Amino acid sequence: MSDGAIEADGQAPAMRGAFVDDADAREKFVARQRRLLWRKRLLPLVALVGIVAAWWLAVTLGDIKPFIAPSPVAVAATLAARFDVLMSNLAPTAIEALLGFLLGNFAAIAIATAFVLRRTIEEAFFPIAVMINTIPVVAKAPILVLLLGNGMEPKIAIAALVCFFPTLVNMTRGLRDVGQEQLDLMHVLSASPREVFFKLRVQNSLPYLFAALKIAASTAVIGAIVGEWIGSNVGIGALIIQATYNFDSALLYATITVGSTFSALFFAAISIAERRIIKWNTGRAV
């Protein structure tokens, strides 16, 4: 691009009044921005279509049996034909994931706050949190099923546990990593500890919190699905197990598509919330 849309014009004025009206250049600049945005939106779509086409070609030309891998056409047909079954199984998984997300993150934020307010609590309990985090989800799941029974509760608990740790670590850091000069400023202004916490630490932690929430949005769904593998008749996890045992690969793939789409929507919802709440940081946001 060499149309000089944003080039300085030789006699650049001082800081204020730096923007000179140039309708033509501005139009070119905006058009270019719009092209770049569409490019960013369309390229992943093109790539996805390419991959699905390659998959379809491989299954068709390679004569792969349907119980090994279904063709995308068969998956699409199953998605349409058994949409009600898929949705009725998504509902419990979605509820478990959402409740687990809320519970796990709420607990993590509360404990991070306690950690920052009282260092002793952090020194006592952080190593324990690390140890619990080292237990694999597949090992936590049966323990929680034994403890909480066969209903939704153990799935919610697993979803909450997998959300908990990243948020705890990020939130603690966000509340603590406040600039020394900002703390000095609050001291010179004789701000109360409460004001320092709410006007400085909480605000400072928001980008850290949202980074963790975006991770948690997808891990909560995974947690709920893993929970359903062990002792459940309904849910995306149960449907995955059922489809696998019946060699119904088209249903398996359709189930995975539904689960992933839900995860992606959950992630997108958190991203939108982040953009609305943290206006000052959008340039740096991922």
Add this chain to the structure above:
Amino acid sequence: MPAVALERQPEPPLDPGQTAAVVCRDVSVRFTTERGTVTALDGINLVVPQGGFVSLLGPSGCGKSTLLRVVADLVAPTSGAVEVLGEVPTAARRRREIGFVFQDAALLPWRSALDNVALPLEVGGGRVGIGARSPEELLNLVGLAGWERAYPHELSGGMRQRIAIARALVYAPKILLMDEPFGALDEITRDRLNEELLQIWASTGTTILFVTHSVYEAAFLGQQVLLLAARPGRVRELVPITLAAPRRLAVRETALFVEQAARLRRVLETC
């Protein structure tokens, strides 16, 4: 050249009827680390008259920032006494007599320019001094009218520092402490802000203590320059600067200025 007083003046006499803004009596600060004890300040004596402008000049490690932080109640002296408007620094800070401008502006990035300036009104009881101006007025005073809604990341370093100055002035403190506020700025911006700072000082009557590395900045701004020597930090000399007010940037080309800056430099070389 007129003979400019250069003899040592540990405690310059105040004019009759004038009260001291800041008094330091034999102030020492020692920090203990695992590598031993460091004496940052050693027996500092200083009297700053109300409405005065004192530049603190010295090599790195001379404790000029520490001295400022002692006055601001950010560091407690190990020994000696500090009085700010006749009180201990903690009391003066609580009564909102002290404003502080940091080297890196220390703005809150989630607040707009206007909300940053208004921060002191929202915390610590929001107490303001006599003659306090509104945040809008102050943004105007520092030349940022029209930028109220901008966030710090959208502004240049010079503009951020102007906001920090407006924020310190919003509660009309009697004493303004500035810790190398323009150290990270380019020379053109720094010159402009120096001149504007003198105008603000003249219009508000605030007492200013200004830490700097620059001989020219110290001489241009200060009525007096306190030269500090390093390791341990101690007063080397208090040099009065006899330039007529109001000072404009062009004063730096006069023989008097060049002479006084040269003297500061010569003393600085022995610090």
